[in-house]
Amino acid sequence: MEEGEGRHPTEKVPLEKIDEYTWRIPKYKPGMRVPGIVFANKELLEKMQNDRTLQQCTNVAHLPGIYKHAITLPDGHEGYGFPIGGVAATDYNEGVISPGGVGYDINCGVRLLTTNLSEQDIRPKLAELTGVIFDNVPSGLGSRRKDFKVTIHDLDSLVMEGVQWVIDKGLGWSEDAEHCEEQGCMKNADLDKVSTTAKNRGLTQIGTLGSGNHFLEIQKVDKIYDSEIAKIFGIEHEDQVTTMIHCGSRGFGHQICSDYLRVMERAVHKYNISLPDRELACAPGNSKEAEEYYQAMACAVNYAFANRQTIMHWVRQSFQQAFKTDPEKFGLKLVYDVAHNIAKIENHKVNGEQRKVWIHRKGATRAFPPNHPEIPSDYSVAGQPVLIPGSMGTSSWLLVGTEKSMQLSFGSTAHGAGRMLSRSAAKRRFWGGDVKKALEQRGIVVKSASSVVLAEEADPAYKSVDMVADVSDKVGIATKIARFVPLAVVKG
Amino acid sequence: MAEQKRFEFLEHTADVYIAAYGRDLAEAFENAALAMFDVMTEVATIAPVVKDIVEVAAEDEYALLYSWLEALLVKFDIEDMLYSKFKILDLQKTGEEFMLKAEIWGEKFNPQKHTPKVGVKAVTYHMMEIVKETDNVTLKFILDI
Numbered sequence: 001m002e003e004g005e006g007r008h009p010t011e012k013v014p015l016e017k018i019d020e021y022t023w024r025i026p027k028y029k030p031g032m033r034v035p036g037i038v039f040a041n042k043e044l045l046e047k048m049q050n051d052r053t054l055q056q057c058t059n060v061a062h063l064p065g066i067y068k069h070a071i072t073l074p075d076g077h078e079g080y081g082f083p084i085g086g087v088a089a090t091d092y093n094e095g096v097i098s099p100g101g102v103g104y105d106i107n108c109g110v111r112l113l114t115t116n117l118s119e120q121d122i123r124p125k126l127a128e129l130t131g132v133i134f135d136n137v138p139s140g141l142g143s144r145r146k147d148f149k150v151t152i153h154d155l156d157s158l159v160m161e162g163v164q165w166v167i168d169k170g171l172g173w174s175e176d177a178e179h180c181e182e183q184g185c186m187k188n189a190d191l192d193k194v195s196t197t198a199k200n201r202g203l204t205q206i207g208t209l210g211s212g213n214h215f216l217e218i219q220k221v222d223k224i225y226d227s228e229i230a231k232i233f234g235i236e237h238e239d240q241v242t243t244m245i246h247c248g249s250r251g252f253g254h255q256i257c258s259d260y261l262r263v264m265e266r267a268v269h270k271y272n273i274s275l276p277d278r279e280l281a282c283a284p285g286n287s288k289e290a291e292e293y294y295q296a297m298a299c300a301v302n303y304a305f306a307n308r309q310t311i312m313h314w315v316r317q318s319f320q321q322a323f324k325t326d327p328e329k330f331g332l333k334l335v336y337d338v339a340h341n342i343a344k345i346e347n348h349k350v351n352g353e354q355r356k357v358w359i360h361r362k363g364a365t366r367a368f369p370p371n372h373p374e375i376p377s378d379y380s381v382a383g384q385p386v387l388i389p390g391s392m393g394t395s396s397w398l399l400v401g402t403e404k405s406m407q408l409s410f411g412s413t414a415h416g417a418g419r420m421l422s423r424s425a426a427k428r429r430f431w432g433g434d435v436k437k438a439l440e441q442r443g444i445v446v447k448s449a450s451s452v453v454l455a456e457e458a459d460p461a462y463k464s465v466d467m468v469a470d471v472s473d474k475v476g477i478a479t480k481i482a483r484f485v486p487l488a489v490v491k492g
Numbered sequence: 493m494a495e496q497k498r499f500e501f502l503e504h505t506a507d508v509y510i511a512a513y514g515r516d517l518a519e520a521f522e523n524a525a526l527a528m529f530d531v532m533t534e535v536a537t538i539a540p541v542v543k544d545i546v547e548v549a550a551e552d553e554y555a556l557l558y559s560w561l562e563a564l565l566v567k568f569d570i571e572d573m574l575y576s577k578f579k580i581l582d583l584q585k586t587g588e589e590f591m592l593k594a595e596i597w598g599e600k601f602n603p604q605k606h607t608p609k610v611g612v613k614a615v616t617y618h619m620m621e622i623v624k625e626t627d628n629v630t631l632k633f634i635l636d637i
Contacts (some may be wrong), residue, residue, distance in 0.1 A: 051505055077505060080618045080636065104614045104636045141532055141608035142572055142601045201569045211611040212637045251569040254614040254636070258562065261617075279618060422503045423610075423637075452609040492611065 013054035051078040065095025074471035075418035081279030084363035092356040098282035101360030107304035108248030111337035114234040129322040130488040139209040140449025140492040162302035171313035180337035189298035202252030207310040211492030219484040253300035336385035367401035391462035399478035413478040421461035445488035499527035518580035538576035540597030
């Protein structure tokens with residue numbers, strides 16, 4: 001089959017240039033309630049025009065109760081209904097909540113750990129450490145630990161307590177929860193709103209990395225852009241070793257999304273909501289369906305926080321095993337854990353007035369400014385850490401939230417690189433073995449459960465994460481603090 | 493359209509976009525299932541030694557395809573089962589509902605034997621198509637991975 005064949009035709013979406021990094025989609029369709037706003041440079045914008053990203057942004061602008069504009073971030077690409085790399089805020093009462101605005105992998109997110117080691121300290125042990133991590137952290141298709149089992153009773157506590165449940169089980173340090181978005185637990189979780197199938201999928205997958213674009217990397221600080229703020233987050237110097245964990249709520253969250261998409265399909269008919277695309281299926285914010293989805297979604301959010309906490313604990317243990325020293329000696333402190341796929345109730349200023357809104361962040365990172373009550377007290381002067389992982393083998397970024405993100409993007413910024421090459425095209429172009437070799441030639445240790453994943457996740461398949469971080473910084477919706485490059489990659 | 497082809501992977505930036513073919517809807521459903529397991533591992537390595545029965549019901553044929561694939565995906569997630577042989581015994585509309593009953597054959601996932609490819613997160617309705625012609629049916633759908 002030829003490249004491009006079988007695709008749905010993409011229609012031309014009108015764009016008005018506001019400045020070098022801001023584009024406006026005018027209300028060119030009668031059903032659009034607000035305009036669209038796209039934050040991108042020319043190159044990123046052209047990539048968005050190759051798929052249905054901008055059409056989807058236009059569709060989102062039709063949602064009942066949507067405020068200001070439908071937002072597409074620099075890493076925007078085509079998703080299910082909503083583009084990935086997007087934000088939509090709807091009125092708490094008059095607006096709607098949509099599972100498609102969160103995504104299948106609820107609370108897919110990232111956490112960053114610092115160490116007090118430098119690259120030269122870790123080099124001699126790097127291959128061994130990576131091997132130990134690969135053994136300790138289940139990664140890839142169907143992989144799980146035999147010695148970590150969660151019962152249905154445990155699952156109830158886990159989704160109610162999130163990260164704290166894992167810490168109380170002895171898998172973590174007491175200060176870890178404070179350095180997570182929502183302190184690692186949304187309070188409105190209710191497992192009764194989750195199907196038996198979802199629960200069963202959740203039981204087998206807690207404490208697993210998964211596959212696809214999820215990864216665990218040992219990284220080093222490549223460049224510091226603001227040393228004062230970097231220090232507040234524990235980033236002291238270039239060459240400092242850090243660790244990044246990227247994964248989500250696994251089959252538990254996927255099933256919850258799937259189950260509630262059906263609920264919302266019915267709700268669309270029941271409440272007579274007119275939508276340009278059935279994938280935007282949603283329910284009025286004040287309906288029973290909305291409340292139940294939000295409670296079930298919170299279960300998946302907390303599950304994902306707990307999942308990353310569990311994996312982080314095994315990473316700390318792996319350092320201990322490889323270096324035969326207590327992990328505390330290496331620092332291994334949690335800088336922050338952020339969600340990339342989530343819906344929240346937040347207060348935002350709209351046209352000078354405070355509004356209670358449903359925020360949908362799909363492939364978007366919350367980016368709250370200094371002194372915001374929702375961020376950890378020790379980061380208060382700095383602002384909220386924003387973590388943007390790159391694709392395999394490329395750099396990852398630490399940014400910090402800004403006041404401007406509150407004005408422009410409902411306190412949000414980009415979340416990653418965003419694919420630009422299809423998986424099949426990547427597989428035709430690359431071979432897993434070559435991808436591994438190329439990374440190894442750059443001194444990067446690679447452990448992967450699947451050679452296919454290595455080919456599909458090859459770096460040229462993604463847009464430049466550096467460009468995504470740069471545009472975020474230039475627009476002012478987050479400020480660059482530090483860039484990391486990988487020393488070792490563990491892939492599912 | 494090549495008749496011998498059971499399924500193929502189409503171009504899609506982020507996810508897996510599949511076209512599954514069959515002489516009728518039932519055969520196309522069988523091949524759609526095979527394609528999904530081919531995303532996860534080499535289907536040729538899955539020995540059809542354990543038999544199971546799957547029954548699903550849904551409001552239309554699109555939802556039936558979704559539910560059929562989801563039921564199989566859940567079997568992998570919960571029971572660690574991979575399948576390589578599918579026989580739709582019954583696929584019909586009864587009253588307002590569409591229902592499907594199938595025999596499926598496979599074996600337990602063993603990473604030593606079944607080279608892991610990519611895990612499937614979910615089936616989606618995104619760009620789903622069911623195209624029926626006189627003597628063949630084409631299904632198109634996207635798996636979120």
